[in-house]
Amino acid sequence: MKPYDKFLKTVVDAHFFDQHASVLVALSGGVDSMTLFEWLYQAKDRLNVTLSVAHINHKQRVASDMEENLLSKKMAELGVPFYTAHYQGTFSEEKARNFRYAFFEEVMTTQHISALVTAHHGNDVIENFLIRQIRGSRLRFLTGMKAVQSFGSDEDSELIRPLLSFEKSELTATTYFEDASNAENEYLRNRVRNTYLPAFSKENPRFSENLASLSEEIGLAMTIVSDSITAFSGAKIIELIAFNQETEALQYFILQDYLTQFATLEVAKRQFEELLHIIRRQGQYLHAMSAEYNFVKDQHCFYIEKRGNAIEFETSLTPFVFGEFNQIAIPDTGEIIIRKRLAGDRVIINGMHKKLRRFFIDNKISLKKRDNPLVTVDNQIYGVLDVVSTDLSKSLKHAKIKRTLYYREKR
Template sequence: MEKKILASIQKKGYFKDHRRVLVALSGGLDSMTLFEILYRHQRELDIEVLVAHVNHKQRPESDTEERLLKAKMEKLGVEMATSSFSGVFSEERARKFRYDFFKTVMEEKHCTALVTAHHQDDQAETIFMRLLRGSRLRHLMGIPERQVFGQGELIRPLLSFRKSDFPEIEHFVDKTNAENHYLRNRIRNLYLPALERENLQVSQHLVDLSDEVSNIYQSLSYFIREIDLTSVPTFQSYPDFIQTILLQEYLANFPDVAISKAQFKEILHILQKSGNYRHHVKNDYVLIKDYATFRLEKISLRADENAGSFLLEYGNTLEYGGYLFSFGKPLATRASWEILVSRETPLLLRHRKAGDYLLYRGHRKKVRRLFIDKKLSLKEREEAIIVEQAKEIRTIVGIAVSDLSQRGKSDIINGKLYIQKIE
């Protein structure tokens, strides 16, 4: 089996562009198998192996296992980095902690590849878990063999091998794997064994399904490679079912944004409409759309909004600075403010600038002086949103309304701006 795994690694050329390789070492059978093979064949693979271990502090044996692993690596002359998880434990928090640590070690030790011991059983469990959770078809592609990670690459050389194929070598046994508190454990210990009583090949069939889905999406990517995915006119020229695929393809460029089905439908709806939009998605990502293009952008919201300004046309809706603005169309829920404006010209949403003033209570009032009078903090002043129309300030949201937007003050008032604070 060791020869088969080594031959697979060489055939697929996993390490042809890597010299210093970091192995994620838990101490279990799978990671110890991977380490032993890479360590013994460093010269053939032309690599130097380092290891990283995370002590999750969830079992009495954890500290002992860490100490024994350190002793083993010291004896073998293998550089080893360790870290201990702290805080409230969950599978998701632990996973994020591990991979953040691995990324840091890679940078500090100048490794260009992280290698993990995920195997075919892990793949089958992942596909089954995603089926249970109702994941999109795209997500049934499962765990990739290779992917970009930090400044390097994450490689999983054992994905085509089952855990039962691994030779019995010295390793630690995590007794919690036999417990069924977590869904993955129930899938491994209960659900898949029950299905295998109906069909011994069920795990292989799940992996085959994953491969087929992967082939389909690779083919789709090939056929739509010439399409400008961020062109609004191009996007809107296709029927809904193709728009769905195009949007999925675009969002695949942002693996750290886990878009729910509801959020996906919301984004799709925005792209199908006319007008400008600025829509907060999640994880500091914002969807920015105008009449010509759209883009998903990870930004420092405060810095971007202080620098940016946005036009809002009549009949359109826009998210900006923690508020929802609807020009001419009442919102589904009662608006926090309703501002009288003209519907003949667009509104400009922006932050303050030097020299700003508005007509306020019969006087021309400097915005700077207004902020002082209202005893606003520096943060409140910087984040204040100004609504301007025809180069006149109509309102400073939640702070003041211009005389120009009072009833009876202008004969061109024929529209409303609805503003709702987003909780």
């Protein structure tokens, strides 16, 4: 079977485009993406789709501008919409990839395109597997690429990789650009492609085939794991009772799965193991995992939240007209100050004098609420908003002359 016929049979049998009227092709200009475009263009009427093209000019080579212009001219001749963006800033493979996919999503949103198609093929699967092994990636990231997966913020949008069953030797583009930098070994991917894989294949000619098989087996194993932790998938908060009922092996993967919700949060192996230890032991915990996120564990659950998400309150000396609210009794005179907790703050609660910190610990007040504002009058603590009123406030309950501070969380 000729490569194009194999391609057409693959996409038709898999129903890749049945739900998509418009398709965006990620086009670099290399043999991979040019083959994909040529095959899709040839099959567009059979598949009943319209094509658009997105190209990123990374501005890393002298030929980049010329290639962009030639691609633009070719698409104009074919009547195919052509969208391009120029990468700016310090170059790295990761930054460039993030830039590309952000641009693809932007084009899809503005042009109402529901499918992104990329030219990843079988050789890419092997390279990615070995790269991730070298970098020490976790098991779930060694499962290879999916032929179809959701993409972007639109739940109906998909990323489709129709060439995963093809080897690079099967790609047939007659016109394409050869990136000379692919022969250089500055980047890890090039070293894997040009040096490591050939060396391993010399030891075992079936090395790439074995890696692909191993990736498939890992995928099957991870499917079993995923099916076993479905109840936790996508949860914003993990309940400790349910978590602790699972085996330690599944707890490991539940936490892994939970962390995938935070794309910008990098968790090293040691930090991951520390989190597992903290979750399994008694006690509450609050820790800044990065400049962006906190890890929080209280009596009932654990979760990750964006830093700076402290509870905010609005206060008034007159009742709020709408909605629910709470109140604290305070003296009729004296300067009211609402402030943060300070080291050494002391309170009187139920006749007991103690440090506020000790009160929080003894009463298992959640870590998040321990940062709630204090209400003071003439430097005396009358309460902690949404936590407790002190004896000073309670003693005013039946006083004829007093003030009442009304408060509620900001909407």
